[in-house]
Amino acid sequence: MAGENEGSREGTLGKNLTNGFTKGQLSSESKKNTKKSKGSSKKGIETGKRNGFVNFMDEDEERSEEQSDTFAVSKSVDKPPKKKSLLEQRKQLPIWEAKDAICQKIQDNRVIVVVGETGSGKSTQIPQFLNECEYAKEGCVGITQPRRVAAVNLAKRVAQEQNTRLGDKVGYSIRFDDSTSPNTRAKYLTDGMLLRELINDPLLSQYHTLILDEAHERTLMTDMLLGFVKKIIKKRPALRVIIMSATLNAERFSEFFDGAEICFISGRQYPVQIHYTYVPEQDYMDACLRTIFQLHVKLPPGDMLVFLTGQDEIEALESLITDYAKQLPSNKLQIQACPLFASLPQEQQMLVFQPTIPNHRKIVLSTNIAETSVTISGIRYVIDTGLAKVKQFNARLGLESLTVQPISQSAARQRSGRAGREAPGQCYRLYTEADFDKLPKESTPEIKRIDLSQAVLTLKARGQNDVINFDYMDPPSKQSLVRALEHLYSIGALDDNGKINETGYQMSLIPLLPSLARAMLSAREHNCLNEVIDIVSCLSTDSMFLFPQEKREEAAEAKTKFLHSEGDHLTCLNALRVYLETSSDMRKHWCNQNFVNRRALKIILDIRKQLREHCKKANWDINDNTEVNTENILRSFLSGYISSTALLHPDGSYKTTVGNQTVSIHPSSSLFGKKVEAIMYHESVFTTKPYVRGVSSIRGNWLSAVAPHYLGRQQV
DNA sequence: GAGCACTGC
Incomplete structure (x- = not known):
């Protein structure tokens, strides 16, 4: 199927592209185009409907103003000379001028909201300013980040600026x-x-100040912290809180904190000119390909960043670009697709971060990863499809799905900003200005989109028993909270009143x-903690089994030697055990030979280590069984999967025990196509239909034994 | 008979 899709996609792309770019036309069209756009820069790259070009219009004047406001354009284009001292460099940051004002504001207010664009230096400088403030003599400032790398890199930078060893001050x-x-003093x-x-x-008594950085991203964790911090400031009058956000929706944060003052810090961001298409593009992949070549022959050197939705798309477009790039005249700038x-x-x-090959333009084809997680230098042009894959949880069905959706206006601004990190840039949006105006202003916060079981347990374990009335900035639906409560109850983490019990706390x-x-916890009682730790580690990150498009059969063949008849849990245990027995100098080779994802395996081993340490601290005995008792292991997992089970029906389908929904075993599962009495599963995902993944076989009579309190009414 | 955007403890 996938292959077929690609084939037909290539067909239309090829047709349209050659309309616009036959070999002979390439250079002359590009000349014409350059002339046109120079002559009428306000009106856009007007070329009419011929030749399969994607036609863009520029933003109108008013909008450009708004854009430069949004991005707080720095007037000085020159960069600090290399030899300057760190202090001199710091003093050149836009935020340095605001130092006294910020210190004064934080002395006078318990909560402030700081809006600063990329490059303002707010994340590195404000903590250092605060530590010089009068109120902050004791304790330390905590600065939270949504991502690990950001936390580490910021700490490294500030340690350098403070001339101290990382891990000390x-x-x-x-x-x-x-x-x-x-x-x-700065953590x-x-x-x-x-x-x-x-x-x-x-x-959080060790902190004199808490800074919640990147709060606009509204991750689940940030949202929970916002609620907790609001509670804590009522009990700790001395605590100071700074909410840092990159967008102009700071009013929401200000309102949440009872009208907290907002400070605006200008950034070091260059203007980015926005271009929209005149008409909606039917096929954005096709539009993307044409736009890339159209811009490549027209625009001065500078790398290009293209936002797409997923791996499949990226790989398809990469091969098309590489193909068509062969038509470029050899005396012209070439294309390097990454x-x-x-x-x-x-x-x-x-490859993305290494310097572009001489006489090439680098074209980075990226998912959302380049929107926030990763910064690439050299990018001058951005092409934005206006789409992203978004995970969504349907609380009623208990199903997750991952679908392509339009992004928000603030995400679109974030994407375009990627063109203006080092010099003025251009952003080409593959949609109309009218469509941009119709986009939601902000992305939906994670808390409204995902399964909240873990979040609810987190809240309850930290004293927030009433999770419905927690002070959420954006409350999740009652249905999704109730579902999470039911799930936690089903696995015995809550008592009959919905309060967390000892099991839940553990x-x-x-x-x-x-x-x-x-x-x-169940594995402790079944004397198989060792095995269960290995398996839960595997289930806590991406699958260790790789299935590269071109070598699928080879990879499936390699996996067969680990297959366990009882299902996926014991299959991954088999694989991990073989890996652990492999001598360390052979492990890399072993991974390559067996199509095992080395990055996933490294994380699996980190988690495994952390869990084993947790057991040691809690004085839990990690058994040293020489023989694997599969029934004990599966029964342990069933305690956690009690509401994720399904029974085989006479017609050969599986129906969930809760909700009686028909589900199919995913083809990637070792139980695919097998008919067993009953199954439990790690996750259910809706793609073309409801699938379950991470599946193992169970006996029907285990169910009532594991959770009589829950399944009593729906006896099997 | 077929999918996986991105994080995090």
């Missing part, structure tokens, strides 16, 4: 890696880590999904 704290000491941490700290220190997505192997990801201390944490 300036440190960071992220999962698997803590670099702080009692001396630490960069992921927001998940600060949420962890709430367990042992409910008032794919970029999270699961791309490290070595290939590096689960909350384990950094895993509630279902997997429950399996671990």
Whole structure:
């Protein structure tokens, strides 16, 4: 199917492209185009409807103004000369002028909102300013980040500026890696880590100031922190809070904190001119390909960043670009296409960051990863399809889905901003201005889109028993909260009144999904903690089994030697055990030979190590069984998957025990096509139909034994 | 008989 799609896509693309770019036309068209756009820069690249060109119009004057406001254009284009001292460099940051004002504001107000664009230096400088303030003599400032790398890099930079060893006065704290000491006065941490700290220190008493950075991203963790911090300031009058946001929706944060003052910091961002298409493009892949070549022959050198939705698209477009690039005259600028997505192997990801091949224009084809997580230097042009893949959780059906959706206006601005990091840039939106205006202003916060089981457990374990009335900036639907409560109840984390019990509290201390944490607790009783730790580690990150498009059969063949008849849980245990027995100098080779994802395996081993340490601290015995007792292992998992089970019906289909929905075993599962009495599954995903993945076989009579309190009414 | 945007503890 996938192959067929690609084939037909290539067909239309090819036709349209050659309309616009036959070999002979290439250079003359490009000349014509350049002339036109120069002659009428206000009106856009007007070329009419011929030749399959994608026609863009520029933003109108008013809109350009708004854009430059949004991006707080820096007037000085020159960069600081190399030899300047760190202090002199700091003094040139836009935020330096605001130093006294910020210090004054934070002395006078308990909460402020700081809006600063990229490059303002707010994340590195404000913590240093604060530590010089009168009120901040004792304790430290905590700066939260949504991502691990950001926490580490900011800490490194500030340690340098303070001329101190990293981990001393300036440190960071992220999962698997803590670099702080009692001396630490500026601590960069992921927001998940600060949420962890709430367990042992409910008032976060070590901090004189908390800075929630990148709050506009509205991650689940940031949103939970916002609610907790609002509670804490009522109990700690001395605590200061700074909410940092990159967009102009700061009023929402200000309102949430009872009208907190907003400070605006200008950034070091160059203007980006926005271009829209005149008419909606039917096929954005086709439009993308044509736009890339159209712009390539027209625009001065400078790399290009194209936002697409996923790996398949990126790989398809990459091969098309490479094909058509062969038609470029050899005396003209050539094209170097670079794919970029999270699961791309490290070595290939590096190509994006290395200097562009001489006489080439680098064209980075990227997912959303380049919108926030990764910054690429040299980008002058952005092409934005206006789309992204978004995960959504249907609370009524308990199904997840991943669908392509239009992005928000603020995401579109974030994308266009990627063209103006080093010089003035251009952004070509493959949609009309009218369509842009119809986009939602902000993206939907994560808390409204995902399964909240883990979040609800987190809230309850930190003293927020009433999760419906927690002070959310954007409350999730009642239905999704109720579903999470029901799920937690089904696995025995809550008592009959919905309060967290000892089991639930123990689960909350384990950094895993509630279902997997429950399996671990159950494994203690079944004397198979060792095996279950290995399996939950595998289930906590991307699959270790790779299936490259071109070598699918080879990869499937390699996987057969690990297959276990009882299902996917024991299959991944088999594979991990073989890996662990492989000598360290052979492991890389083993991975390549067996189509095993080395990056996933590294994370699996990190998680495994962390879980084993957790057990050691809790004094839990990690058994040293020589023989694997599959029934004990599966029964342990069933404690966590009790509401994720399905029974085989006479017609050969599986129907869920809760909700009686028909589900199919995903073709990637080792139980695909097998008919067993009953199954439990790690996740259910809606793609073309409801599929379950991470599936293992169970006996029907295990169900009532595991959760009589829950399944009593729906006896099997 | 077929999919995986991106994070995080």
